Every structure is written in C-alpha cells, then in structure tokens.
Amino acid sequence: MKFNDEDAGDLPPFFKKWNYLYAFVIGHLIYLILLFYLFTKAFE
Amino acid sequence: MKTLDWIVLIGTLSFIVIYGVWKTRGSKNIEGYLKGDNTMKWWTIGLSIMATQASAITFLSAPGQAYDDGMRFVQFYFGLPIAMVILSITVVPIYHKLKVYTAYEYLENRFDLKTRVLTAILFLTQRGLAAGFTIFAPSLILSTLLGWNIYYTNLVIGLMVIIYTVSGGTKAVAQTQKYQMGVILLGMVAAGILVVKLMPENVGFVDALEIAGKTGRLNVVDLEFDPTSKYNIWSGLIGGGFLALSYFGTDQSQVARYLTGSSIGQSRLGLLFNGIIKIPMQFFILLIGALVYVFYIFQPAPLFFNNVIEERTIQSEVGAEYLDKKERYDNINTEKRQYAIGYLEALDEGNDLEAKKKVQALQQADKKSKAVKKEALSVIEKADPNADTNDTNFIFLTFVINYLPAGLVGLIIAVIFSASMSSTSSELNALASTTIVDIYKRLYKKNASERHYLNASKVFTMFWGVYAILFAMYANRLGTLIEAVNKLGSLVYGTILGVFLVAFYMKNIKARETFIAAIISESIILLCFFFTDIPFLWYNVIGSLIVLIVAYLLKILRPDSNITSNN
Numbered sequence: 001m002k003f004n005d006e007d008a009g010d011l012p013p014f015f016k017k018w019n020y021l022y023a024f025v026i027g028h029l030i031y032l033i034l035l036f037y038l039f040t041k042a043f044e
Numbered sequence: 045m046k047t048l049d050w051i052v053l054i055g056t057l058s059f060i061v062i063y064g065v066w067k068t069r070g071s072k073n074i075e076g077y078l079k080g081d082n083t084m085k086w087w088t089i090g091l092s093i094m095a096t097q098a099s100a101i102t103f104l105s106a107p108g109q110a111y112d113d114g115m116r117f118v119q120f121y122f123g124l125p126i127a128m129v130i131l132s133i134t135v136v137p138i139y140h141k142l143k144v145y146t147a148y149e150y151l152e153n154r155f156d157l158k159t160r161v162l163t164a165i166l167f168l169t170q171r172g173l174a175a176g177f178t179i180f181a182p183s184l185i186l187s188t189l190l191g192w193n194i195y196y197t198n199l200v201i202g203l204m205v206i207i208y209t210v211s212g213g214t215k216a217v218a219q220t221q222k223y224q225m226g227v228i229l230l231g232m233v234a235a236g237i238l239v240v241k242l243m244p245e246n247v248g249f250v251d252a253l254e255i256a257g258k259t260g261r262l263n264v265v266d267l268e269f270d271p272t273s274k275y276n277i278w279s280g281l282i283g284g285g286f287l288a289l290s291y292f293g294t295d296q297s298q299v300a301r302y303l304t305g306s307s308i309g310q311s312r313l314g315l316l317f318n319g320i321i322k323i324p325m326q327f328f329i330l331l332i333g334a335l336v337y338v339f340y341i342f343q344p345a346p347l348f349f350n351n352v353i354e355e356r357t358i359q360s361e362v363g364a365e366y367l368d369k370k371e372r373y374d375n376i377n378t379e380k381r382q383y384a385i386g387y388l389e390a391l392d393e394g395n396d397l398e399a400k401k402k403v404q405a406l407q408q409a410d411k412k413s414k415a416v417k418k419e420a421l422s423v424i425e426k427a428d429p430n431a432d433t434n435d436t437n438f439i440f441l442t443f444v445i446n447y448l449p450a451g452l453v454g455l456i457i458a459v460i461f462s463a464s465m466s467s468t469s470s471e472l473n474a475l476a477s478t479t480i481v482d483i484y485k486r487l488y489k490k491n492a493s494e495r496h497y498l499n500a501s502k503v504f505t506m507f508w509g510v511y512a513i514l515f516a517m518y519a520n521r522l523g524t525l526i527e528a529v530n531k532l533g534s535l536v537y538g539t540i541l542g543v544f545l546v547a548f549y550m551k552n553i554k555a556r557e558t559f560i561a562a563i564i565s566e567s568i569i570l571l572c573f574f575f576t577d578i579p580f581l582w583y584n585v586i587g588s589l590i591v592l593i594v595a596y597l598l599k600i601l602r603p604d605s606n607i608t609s610n611n
Contacts, residue, residue: 010309018312022129025319029125032323033277036118036264043257 045190049454056227056458060465061204064220068212073494077213077501078145078477080304088218089314092301093292094322095221095228095466100182101437103228103329103463108349108436110333111340114263116275118330121323123285127292128319132312134548135293140308145481146474147299147544154547155555157486162562163543164482166536167296168475175471175508176515179205181437182464183516186457188352189441195517201464202513209469210505214304214477217469224462231459232329234452235444239335242447244342247388252338254391255384258403259410261334264327283585290541290584293548297474336443341380343447347373347420349438353431360427369420376413383409468512476505535573538587539565545588546595553595557602561594 015021045053071077084092109117144150148167152160179201187194208216240249247255256262266276292298292315305311347370348354357366383406390399421433444456480501489496539562546558569587572578578586 010307012309012313018132021316022132025125025129025316028320029122029323032327033122033265036327037267040257040262040264043253043262 045453045457046450048450049457052451052454053458053461056455057204057461057465060220060223060227060462061208063223064208064216065211067219068208068215071213071215071498074145074480074497074501076215077498078300078473078481080214080218082304083215083306084218084304084310084314085306086310086313086317088222089302089305089311090317090321091225092218092221092304092470093298093314093318094325095225095463096297096301096470097291097318097322097467098228098463099178099467100460100464103232103459104182104185104437104440106326106329107333107336108439110261110330111337111439112436114261115327115330115334116263116266118264118323118327119266119275119277119280120284121288121326122277122280123282124288124322125319126281126285127288128315130289131293132315136302136311136315137308138548139299139303140305140311144303146296146478147294148296148478148482151543151547152486155543155558159543159555159559159562160482161487162559163294163540164478166540166566168478168483170536171295171297171471171475172508172511173515175468175475175512176519178464178467178471179512180516180519182460185437185441186460188350189438189445190457198513198516201461201468202509202516204461205465205468205472206506206509206513209472209509210502213501213505214300214473217466217473218301218304220469221466224466227455227462228459229325231452231455232332235440235448235456236328236332236335238448238452239332239339239443243339246385247338247342251388251391252335255338255341255387255406256334258387258406259337260407261337287584290537290544290588294540294544295474296478297470300474300477301470333440336440338384339443339447341377341384344374345377346442347417348424349435349442350432351438351442353424353428353435356431357424357427362423362426366420366423366427369416369423373413373416373420376409376416380406380409380413472505472508472512475508476501479504479508534583535569536566536587538569538584538589539591541584542588542591542595545592550592550595553599557595557598558591560598561591564594565590 012018012021015024075081106117139147139150142150142153144153146164148160148164151163179198183194183197183201186192187197208220212219240252243252253262268276269278270276302311302314305314346354348357354366357363383402387399387402387406390396390402424431424433441456441460444453448456480497484500484504485492485497489500492500542565543558543562546553546561565587568590569583572583572586
C-alpha cells in the first residue's frame with residue numbers, strides 16, 4: 001500500500017500532507033473509542 | 045397528526061423536491077447527468093455519502109436498538125474510519141485517474157469485459173431489490189403507527205424520488221441530500237432535546253444517564269473478545285471495517301457519490317469527512333434511544349410497540365394470557381420507577397449504600413421486565429406464528445407520535461421520508477448508471493449521440509424507480525419472505541467484494557483466474573444457502589475469501605495465466 005501525495009496542488013486544506021490527515025482520522029477514532037470507553041465506565 | 049405537522053411535512057418535502065428539480069435542471073450529456081460534471085466539493089460529497097448510507101430504518105431502528113439492547117451497536121461503525129482511509133489511499137486515485145463512471149468499468153480495465161458484466165449484473169440484482177425495500181420498510185412502519193395506506197405511502201415516497209432523480213441525475217441526488225441531511229440532523233437534535241425536557245422535573249440529563257448506565261443501556265464499548273457477541277470492539281473494527289470497505293469501495297450507490305468530486309482531493313475529503321462524523325452521529329442517535337428508555341421508566345411503557353400486532357393478539361384466543369403479561373409488565377415498570385427515583389434521591393443525599401441497594405433492585409426489575417416481554421412475545425407467536433415479534437423499529441416513532449408537540453411530529457416524519465428518499469435516490473441513480481454504462485452503452489449501443497445516452501439514462505432511472513415502487517407494493521404481500529430478499533442481497537455481495545479485492549491488491553492475478561474464482565464463489569454461496577444453516581451475514585466473508593483463495597490457487601496452478609483473454 002502506497003502512502004503518497006502524487007497529486008501536487010491537490011493537498012488537503014487542513015493539513016500539509018494527506019498522511020497527516022489520515023493519521024488525524026485514525027487518531028480521532030482512537031480518541032472516540034477512549035472517550036466512549038470512559039463514558040461506559042463512568043455510568044456502568 | 046395535527047394540521048401543523050402536515051404543513052411541516054408537506055412543506056419540507058415539497059421544498060426538497062422543487063429545489064432538486066430547479067437547481068439541477070438542464071444536464072446536456074451523461075457526464076453531467078451521471079457524474080455531476082465532476083464539480084462537487086468535499087462537504088457535498090461527505091453529506092451525500094452519509095445520506096446514502098443512512099436509510100429511514102437507521103433512524104427508526106437505532107434508537108429502538110439502544111432502548112432494547114443498549115448503545116453497543118455503535119461499535120459496528122468502528123472499522124468505518126479505517127476503511128475510509130484505505131479507500132482514500134488506494135481506490136479513489138484509481139477511479140479518478142481512469143475517469144470511470146462506475147466501479148465495474150474499472151474491472152474491464154483491470155481484467156476483462158466478462159468480469160465487468162458479471163459484477164454489474166450481480167450489483168443490479170442485489171441493489172434493485174434493496175431499492176424497493178428502502179421504500180417499503182419505512183412505509184410499513186408509518187402505515188402501522190399512523191394508519192396510513194401503505195400503497196399510497198410507497199407511491200408518494202417513490203414518485204417524489206423519481207421526479208428529481210430523473211430530472212437532475214447525480215447532481216440532484218447530491219444537492220437534495222444536503223438538505224435532507226439538514227432536516228435529519230435538525231429533527232434528531234430536536235428529538236434529543238425534547239426527550240430530556242419531557243423527563244420528570246427532578247430528573248435531569250445526567251440523572252437520566254445515571255439510570256441508563258445502571259440498566260446497561262450505555263454499554264458503548266465492550267473490550268472482551270467474544271465471537272458469539274454481535275457487537276464488541278473487535279467485531280466492529282474487523283467485521284465492520286470489512287463491510288465498510290466493500291460497501292464504500294464496490295457498491296456503485298456509494299462509489300457514484302465520490303466520483304462526482306472535482307478532484308481526487310475533494311473525493312478523499314468527502315470520504316474522510318464521513319469517517320470523522322459518522323461515529324459521533326450514530327452515537328448521538330443511539331443515545332436518544334437510551335434516553336427514550338429512561339423516559340419510559342417514568343411513563344407507562346408499551347409492552348409491545350407494534351400496536352396492530354398487539355391488538356390482534358388481544359383479540360385472539362390467547363388475548364387473556366397476553367393481557368396478564370401486560371399487567372405484570374406494568375407492575376414491574378411501576379417498581380422500576382420507584383427504584384429509579386429512590387436511586388437518584390440516594391445519590392443526592394450522598395448515601396452510597398442506599399444508592400447501591402436501589403440500583404441492584406432496579407437491575408433486577410429490569411431483568412424481570414425483559415423476561416416478561418419474552419413471555420409476551422411467545423404469546424404473540426402463539427396467536428399468529430407468522431407475526432413479526434421484533435418491535436425495535438416501532439419504539440422511537442411511538443414515542444414521537446405520543447409525546448412530541450405538534451410540528452415536531454411532522455418534522456420527525458419528514459426525517460423518515462428524507463432518509464428514505466436520500467437512500468433511494470442514490471440507489472436509482474447507481475442502478476441507472478450501471479445499466480447505461482456497463483450494459484447498454486458497452487454491449488448494445490456503442491456509438492450513439494450524447495443526447496441519446498442522456499435520454500436513455502433518464503429512461504433507465506425512471507425504469508428502476510417504477511421497479512422499486514412495484515417491489516415495495518408487492519413486498520407487503522411477501523410477509524416473512526422479506527428476510528429472504530435480504531438474504532438474496534448477501535448472496536452476491538461477497539463475490540463482488542472478492543473480485544475487487546483481487547483487482548486492487550493482487551496485481552499479478554489476471555482475468556481468467558478471477559472470473560473462474562467468482563463463478564466458483566457464487567456457486568458455493570448458493571450451495572451454502574440451499575444446503576447449510578450458515579447465517580447469511582457470513583456469506584459476505586465466505587464469498588470474498590473464496591474468490592481470493594481460488595484466484596490465488598489458479599494462479600499458482602496455471603503458470604500460463606499471464607495470457608489474458610481479449611474482448
């Protein structure tokens with residue numbers, strides 16, 4: 001699987017590189033799972 | 045429904061249909077009609093992807109699921125962001141660079157014509173049936189709870205979708221979906237606020253969460269690896285990711301949404317937007333269901349939410365038995381109410397011991413009420429062995445109709461219509477694209493004018509719209525065969541995914557091996573369907589794995605397989 005920014009000039013508006021944006025999406029998922037886990041535990 | 049509800053409902057739906065027709069009039073070629081001239085920005089693509097996935101059943105079923113079983117269903121979506129990233133990296137650039145209209149067009153590029161046509165036909169078979177069901181399912185619930193004629197409800201939903209989808213094509217689908225998502229989010233936020241407001245005075249939002257949590261309704265994350273459990277973090281990440289990969293990567297109703305992007309970047313952003321927003325949205329919808337459960341602790345809760353089936357049971361010879369269960373259920377609910385109030389009071393007083401006692405009593409009462417409901421369901425089955433004993437889809441709408449103020453009921457019904465219309469429009473658009481691009485233009489009429497293809501696209505959109513309405517009309521007579529129709533969808537999805545996985549990730553495998561593997565996979569899936577008891581959801585995994593393994597084995601066994609067939 002290639003992680004590249006072949007499309008010069010078509011970079012994401014929020015991060016400098018696509019890889020950073022992908023990392024943000026995965027990081028967001030991890031953050032949500034952690035948040036939901038704490039939520040579950042808090043009201044268990 | 046009150047007059048204000050009708051005004052809100054008709055006003056909202058009319059605006060969407062008229063706006064869709066007006067805003068997207070005048071497509072001159074099939075590129076504009078089927079790909080929206082590749083002008084869509086990421087936020088339109090993202091909302092369109094979300095609106096396509098979220099059918100009416102999503103908004104009817106998810107809160108009901110949280111009411112019954114808690115919020116653990118949200119884990120089903122944990123694999124989705126990972127799938128969005130994988131698709132953004134691998135699939136989106138390929139589709140864009142090849143300038144394909146459909147996902148199956150890529151397969152001819154990668155393999156050959158017969159693989160393209162096979163997968164296109166499998167998609168048309170599966171999605172054609174699903175389109176009818178997308179209209180029928182909410183119609184059935186609305187007609188049951190509101191006493192509407194199911195045939196007229198099917199007709200109204202179907203015709204509204206046909207009007208703007210035939211008129212404006214892909215652009216109309218994307219533009220209307222933005223507003224449909226707006227209506228959906230507005231309606232669900234209003235319902236969420238209202239359910240908290242309607243709780244007794246001394247029960248606030250955090251109090252409601254305390255009760256929901258203690259009765260197991262806030263079980264959002266389950267870390268335990270249990271293959272028999274439907275929803276835990278592992279099945280969500282692996283199974284959910286697998287499913288999202290196949291749905292967003294190979295199903296034309298989703299692929300068409302991000303093919304409209306003005307660039308690879310815009311399409312990627314649309315998918316990633318979905319990857320970020322989908323889980324919180326689903327969490328919120330499920331939370332509403334958990335809060336509705338708490339609401340019904342403080343209000344008389346129906347034993348069975350499908351009032352038509354309940355009434356039929358009461359009128360039957362086992363009616364007395366059912367009423368007995370109902371009385372027991374009501375008594376337990378009164379107990380639950382007392383324990384819940386006692387628990388909150390103990391919490392306020394800081395009396396931990398008393399709070400613990402009340403929680404245990406509340407949990408016991410909840411278990412008892414579940415047991416009584418189970419008994420009541422057997423009584424319903426005794427009255428009518430063919431009765432659908434799953435009332436999950438009726439829970440949220442029953443709450444809406446009975447407790448929300450005038451105007452908001454109309455808005456929530458508009459949410460249901462909007463969700464149904466947004467999914468159906470994507471399906472009709474995708475069915476028409478596949479029919480025209482992969483079958484009609486490729487096999488029958490190769491060199492006609494742009495005008496001819498544009499008109500043919502409109503005719504095929506209309507055809508699939510009428511087909512969906514007719515199926516929805518007929519579905520009412522199918523009864524329990526509806527599940528068989530869903531199974532039929534699962535019969536083909538695994539094979540399609542397997543073919544695409546080979547195409548994307550096994551570059552040294554050619555057309556011949558893949559086509560034979562697809563035929564073998566489909567045959568084995570059919571054998572599983574007719575001769576085994578394997579649950580049909582597993583067909584997706586089995587089908588795709590068979591394609592991957594058989595294609596690989598054929599590649600090893602046939603060293604001359606580099607010679608691909610010509611078309």
